[in-house]
Amino acid sequence: MLGRMPEQKNASRLGEHAIAVIGGATAGAEVAERLAEEGAFVAVFEQNPRPYGKIEDGLPRWHQELRRKEYRTIDAKLAHANVAFVPNTRIGRDVDFEALARSWGFHAVVLANGAWRDRPLPVDGADAFLGRGLVYQNPFIIWFNHAGEKAYTGPRFEAQDDAIVVGGGLASIDVAKALMLETTRAKLRERGIDETILELEVKGIPKALERHGLRFEDLGLRGCTLFYRRRPEDMPLVEMPEGAPGDRRAKVEGARKKLLDKAIEKYRFQIEPLSAPDGLVVEGNRLVGIRFRRTRMEGGKPVGTDATFERRGSYVISSIGSIPEAIPGIDMKGELFAFTDWDLGRLANYPNVFSAGNVVTGKGNIVASRKHASHVAEKVIESFLGVGEAGHAGEEAIFDAPREAARKLADGVAAHVATQRPHDGASLQRLRKRVAARQQAVGLADYRSWIERVTPPDLE
Numbered sequence: 001m002l003g004r005m006p007e008q009k010n011a012s013r014l015g016e017h018a019i020a021v022i023g024g025a026t027a028g029a030e031v032a033e034r035l036a037e038e039g040a041f042v043a044v045f046e047q048n049p050r051p052y053g054k055i056e057d058g059l060p061r062w063h064q065e066l067r068r069k070e071y072r073t074i075d076a077k078l079a080h081a082n083v084a085f086v087p088n089t090r091i092g093r094d095v096d097f098e099a100l101a102r103s104w105g106f107h108a109v110v111l112a113n114g115a116w117r118d119r120p121l122p123v124d125g126a127d128a129f130l131g132r133g134l135v136y137q138n139p140f141i142i143w144f145n146h147a148g149e150k151a152y153t154g155p156r157f158e159a160q161d162d163a164i165v166v167g168g169g170l171a172s173i174d175v176a177k178a179l180m181l182e183t184t185r186a187k188l189r190e191r192g193i194d195e196t197i198l199e200l201e202v203k204g205i206p207k208a209l210e211r212h213g214l215r216f217e218d219l220g221l222r223g224c225t226l227f228y229r230r231r232p233e234d235m236p237l238v239e240m241p242e243g244a245p246g247d248r249r250a251k252v253e254g255a256r257k258k259l260l261d262k263a264i265e266k267y268r269f270q271i272e273p274l275s276a277p278d279g280l281v282v283e284g285n286r287l288v289g290i291r292f293r294r295t296r297m298e299g300g301k302p303v304g305t306d307a308t309f310e311r312r313g314s315y316v317i318s319s320i321g322s323i324p325e326a327i328p329g330i331d332m333k334g335e336l337f338a339f340t341d342w343d344l345g346r347l348a349n350y351p352n353v354f355s356a357g358n359v360v361t362g363k364g365n366i367v368a369s370r371k372h373a374s375h376v377a378e379k380v381i382e383s384f385l386g387v388g389e390a391g392h393a394g395e396e397a398i399f400d401a402p403r404e405a406a407r408k409l410a411d412g413v414a415a416h417v418a419t420q421r422p423h424d425g426a427s428l429q430r431l432r433k434r435v436a437a438r439q440q441a442v443g444l445a446d447y448r449s450w451i452e453r454v455t456p457p458d459l460e
């Protein structure tokens with residue numbers, strides 16, 4: 001049905017074309033709106049009832065304003081007249097990916113399904129201790145964000161003092177912060193003092209305590225420790241431009257260290273650099289600690305030395321990155337999709353499939369995907385971490401780069417789709433009906449009323 005057409009001059013006329021987007025969050029919503037604006041019919045398949053992805057379940061809940069703003073942005077895009085939102089529909093489970101890509105009648109399929117699998121802690125046998133001393137970052141932050149909701153049914157954790165956090169990027173700092181804020185709040189409660197997580201985060205722990213005539217040391221907390229296999233100045237919080245000369249390198253390294261120092265001062269976690277997980281410390285059937293191998297940096301890479309040490313803690317939270325979850329029908333190469341073209345996220349077996357957002361960039365970090373990070377990104381990261389003078393002001397710019405990348409991808413998809421033979425009226429109608437049938441099956445009548453219905457009243 002969908003044969004090739006000679007290239008059209010005007011790629012913006014997609015009125016008889018149809019595109020499927022998998023994932024309705026930052027990247028998916030951006031791509032969907034851009035293509036819908038070109039006139040295409042865009043069906044957005046989302047596995048969850050709500051489409052907000054990492055905004056809802058990855059950005060810790062102290063980013064209250066940012067999260068609300070991003071919810072509104074995504075809502076405006078998915079409520080577009082040419083977009084059909086299909087919630088509670090996991091591609092690879094509820095709808096077969098290969099069928100969607102080859103036989104439903106979509107001119108293109110865009111993977112915008114993010115990166116939701118925690119990269120496994122690289123120690124043999126570690127996963128056997130899941131729930132018995134080992135916790136992964138994604139479920140931990142989902143719990144942290146939703147624990148206060150009456151209807152929350154996911155896994156529950158406890159923020160415990162003296163935790164071991166294995167990591168070394170923004171997300172692992174978020175985990176350390178969440179632990180410090182929760183354990184401090186619990187200690188204050190024991191003294192009859194009520195501070196919210198939001199207040200503690202904005203003021204910082206020492207300042208918040210000062211108001212009550214307390215010092216951090218008075219609380220009797222050991223604090224959590226972030227174990228990182230490189231040096232603080234290697235932590236990729238600020239981008240190192242490729243081929244940067246020595247003085248520039250030193251500047252970037254200095255900026256990274258300064259950001260980390262500020263975060264430590266404000267949230268009182270500890271860091272143990274040059275430490276790579278190497279073995280498990282087990283007692284009974286519980287993981288009670290990690291054996292670390294001391295590393296040294298050689299040519300920009302951490303290299304194991306002969307020295308090891310054991311560290312015990314209340315539990316271990318592994319925060320070493322998120323990778324895409326496999327979708328049956330898509331080849332993987334190692335832990336990633338086997339893309340043949342990383343700019344457009346293309347796959348060898350599916351000429352009409354493209355990819356946007358964390359499913360392509362998730363392996364690195366925000367900074368790595370920024371073209372001109374330098375001082376601009378530094379300020380943004382500073383406000384994102386809450387350690388700048390103006391608090392979180394300006395942190396929303398953290399989404400500029402992923403959004404711009406999604407827009408570019410959408411333009412690439414539009415150019416490709418415009419070369420494909422459009423639907424005739426009847427075949428487009430059939431496809432629309434098929435999508436509408438799925439919407440009906442999950443109970444969606446229109447986007448706005450659906451969101452209202454599935455938003456917990458006590459969602460932060």
Ligand SMILES: Cc1cc2nc3c(=O)[nH]c(=O)nc-3n(C[C@H](O)[C@H](O)[C@H](O)COP(=O)(O)OP(=O)(O)OC[C@H]3O[C@@H](n4cnc5c(N)ncnc54)[C@H](O)[C@@H]3O)c2cc1C
Nearest residue numbers: 023025026027047053054090091113114357358365366402
């Ligand atoms: C700590 C932290 C780290 C960050 N790291 C990065 C980074 O490394 N790179 C970067 O560019 N930005 C990063 N960001 C910025 C930002 O979070 C992301 O760019 C952006 O939110 C990712 O959006 P996305 O749409 O690609 O993915 P997500 O927000 O993860 O959205 C994917 C959506 O797809 C849905 N989905 C998944 N699988 C399926 C399926 N099979 N069928 C249907 N739906 C599915 C999910 O439910 C989800 O709603 C980070 C932000 C924070 C707070």
